[in-house]
Amino acid sequence: MIEEQLAPPNPIGLSDSTTPLPEALFQYSFGRPGYLVQSLQEAYRILGVYEPDFNDFSQIELTGAILKRAFRNVLGDITDDERKDMWKDSEFEEE
8 A cells, every 4th residue: 555655654544444535536546546646746745855854754744735736736727527538538448
């Protein structure tokens, strides 16, 4: 799991089924791991983790607002029609 690999000092809850976060992440990423990974990287960039003087993970909190901003930064402002097309393109069709 991604959260186990990140090992944040404060649990994020990426796979916590008692919260809406896993479903929201799936919806935001259109079920595509590449979008999810890029957006998580962007979220940590927003929080300053990649700054040369950063050294204290206990001081950061990855919130839903940060994740939403990160997805928007990665994917841009997608219209509802574009979103629907992406969902349609990502669906598996049986032959």
